[in-house]
Amino acid sequence: MDLLLHADDIHASYEQRQILKGVSLSLNRGEILGMIGTNGAGKTTLMGVLAGSHQHHAGHIMLAGEKYRPESTEEARACGVGLIPQNFRLDPDLTIAKAIFRGTFQAGRPHEELRGRAAELIRDIGVTMDPDAKVGTLIRAEQALVEVLRMVAEEAQLVIMDEVAASLPDHDVAVLHQVLRMLTRQGRAIIYITHRLDEVRSIAHRIAILRDGRVHKVLEASQTDVDELAFLLLQHRLEGNARPADRTNAEEALRVVDLSVGDAVRGVSFDVSKGEFFGLVGTHRSGVYQLIEALVGVHPSTSGEIRVQGERVEIRGTQDASRLKIGYLSDTAESSAPDASITEGLQHGRAATGGLEDEIAALRSVVEVVRRMRINTTNIHGALNTLSGGDRQKVQLAKWMTAGCDVLILSHPSRGIDIGAKEVVYRMLNELSELGVAIILLSSDLSELVSWCHRIGVMRDGELVTIEANANTNEDVLVHHMLGVKFESGTGDARRVRT
Numbered sequence: 078m079d080l081l082l083h084a085d086d087i088h089a090s091y092e093q094r095q096i097l098k099g100v101s102l103s104l105n106r107g108e109i110l111g112m113i114g115t116n117g118a119g120k121t122t123l124m125g126v127l128a129g130s131h132q133h134h135a136g137h138i139m140l141a142g143e144k145y146r147p148e149s150t151e152e153a154r155a156c157g158v159g160l161i162p163q164n165f166r167l168d169p170d171l172t173i174a175k176a177i178f179r180g181t182f183q184a185g186r187p188h189e190e191l192r193g194r195a196a197e198l199i200r201d202i203g204v205t206m207d208p209d210a211k212v213g214t215l216i217r218a219e220q221a222l223v224e225v226l227r228m229v230a231e232e233a234q235l236v237i238m239d240e241v242a243a244s245l246p247d248h249d250v251a252v253l254h255q256v257l258r259m260l261t262r263q264g265r266a267i268i269y270i271t272h273r274l275d276e277v278r279s280i281a282h283r284i285a286i287l288r289d290g291r292v293h294k295v296l297e298a299s300q301t302d303v304d305e306l307a308f309l310l311l312q313h314r315l316e317g318n319a320r321p322a323d324r325t326n327a328e329e330a331l332r333v334v335d336l337s338v339g340d341a342v343r344g345v346s347f348d349v350s351k352g353e354f355f356g357l358v359g360t361h362r363s364g365v366y367q368l369i370e371a372l373v374g375v376h377p378s379t380s381g382e383i384r385v386q387g388e389r390v391e392i393r394g395t396q397d398a399s400r401l402k403i404g405y406l407s408d409t410a411e412s413s414a415p416d417a418s419i420t421e422g423l424q425h426g427r428a429a430t431g432g433l434e435d436e437i438a439a440l441r442s443v444v445e446v447v448r449r450m451r452i453n454t455t456n457i458h459g460a461l462n463t464l465s466g467g468d469r470q471k472v473q474l475a476k477w478m479t480a481g482c483d484v485l486i487l488s489h490p491s492r493g494i495d496i497g498a499k500e501v502v503y504r505m506l507n508e509l510s511e512l513g514v515a516i517i518l519l520s521s522d523l524s525e526l527v528s529w530c531h532r533i534g535v536m537r538d539g540e541l542v543t544i545e546a547n548a549n550t551n552e553d554v555l556v557h558h559m560l561g562v563k564f565e566s567g568t569g570d571a572r573r574v575r576t
């Protein structure tokens with residue numbers, strides 16, 4: 078075992094609030110250490126300490142046998158520690174080659190040299206990408222690979238990945254994992270943060286559970302299972318829920334007839350009933366996002382009909398969708414005003430207009446949401462950007478849940494939310510659906526769709542290829558429809574056939 082990093086009794090705070098209360102952990106070269114913890118447990122803060130963006134006030138760290146206390150991310154990177162953050166964003170106008178070398182010690186080299194070197198790095202990890210292509214043309218998983226290559230380009234010894242795979246579909250996560258394993262074979266170490274317990278088990282050698290500012294336990298990944306991890310994380314067992322039954326007898330909330338959006342979506346028809354959870358899924362170029370963007374007026378449809386509560390409507394812009402009470406939580410939603418307070422964030426800009434009583438009632442409902450959603454804060458008037466990533470996502474979601482929509486379209490609503498809070502969130506969504514709100518759910522987590530949706534529509538190459546009733550489907554069936562392959566059961570392993 079070749080020890081790369083040892084952190085001992087690390088303490089860190091934000092102002093007066095103690096977040097890390099004595100974290101100790103070690104990491105060997107060539108090792109992937111998974112890290113899990115509930116929202117607000119301190120994972121990102123700890124990674125900030127290792128990557129130089131946050132300073133600890135007690136404890137010490139050794140890196141490659143030397144004392145390590147980076148005062149900035151630049152210093153950490155110079156020591157070989159790089160971080161790919163939650164919700165990383167790349168300038169869409171950069172070429173892949175420029176994005177890979179940006180900010181690295183090689184950034185000033187001639188363009189042709191960087192281009193050639195980028196092509197080599199891309200080839201080494203076994204993927205196909207054109208170094209001259211703009212980052213904005215890449216799907217999220219490819220952008221994540223660009224970030225990983227940047228770590229390779231600057232010769233990082235320790236790569237920290239903070240929920241980078243959240244909301245990536247399973248097959249993209251598998252490619253990312255392959256690349257990470259390749260990096261470890263070169264002797265690099267990785268800290269991998271995720272809320273998905275099956276994922277952490279499949280990628281990590283060991284798994285550290287962070288609880289209340291300390292490493293509660295470190296387990297060998299091969300000797301644990303999802304149930305044990307969930308129990309250690311939450312200190313109780315997950316309840317699970319019964320499969321939802323059909324709701325199509327209820328009144329119609331939304332109907333789409335022969336809808337097209339240029340070439341991206343062609344002739345799609347479906348309806349969603351009041352109180353129904355309708356799942357939508359597809360691979361990258363399936364047209365799912367273009368379909369949704371037409372329903373919420375971001376990029377209007379080019380032909381076909383949309384009916385809301387039986388009436389034909391025109392949705393030419395986002396104001397039309399709001400007027401029709403169609404709400405949309407997108408994948409990339411971040412608070413538009415990061416300096417806003419948690420209370421403002423939760424009230425959706427609907428400040429109480431009446432007297433004191435009104436204001437008190439509004440505050441009560443904020444406190445109730447914070448409690449139910451387990452948002453970690455000691456001050457509801459504090460700034461939104463003092464919340465952890467998962468807690469910010471809960472605020473985004475709560476804002477839409479309380480916005481009085483008749484149709485709510487949610488893309489990856491549980492992104493960044495820990496498994497315990499996720500259950501709570503879905504129960505709250507269920508309450509909304511009981512009130513008659515139609516919910517359209519987009520998620521790359523198929524098990525989530527199967528757990529909660531009454532029906533699931535699958536898109537492929539711009540068409541809606543099937544609508545599956547929950548009772549007749551499972552994750553495998555959905556994958557087969559998404560990819561256009563089906564499994565024929567044979568003697569042993571299933572056999573793949575093109576449909």
Ligand SMILES: Nc1ncnc2c1ncn2[C@@H]1O[C@H](COP(=O)(O)OP(=O)(O)OP(=O)(O)O)[C@@H](O)[C@H]1O
Nearest residue numbers: 091116117118119120121122453463464465466467
């Ligand atoms: N800039 C800040 N100012 C004040 N408090 C902060 C700040 N950033 C984070 N915190 C607080 O520190 C605690 C730990 O946050 P951190 O982001 O480290 O949690 P996390 O484990 O990464 O959570 P998540 O799973 O939601 O990403 C949270 O309760 C959060 O409210």
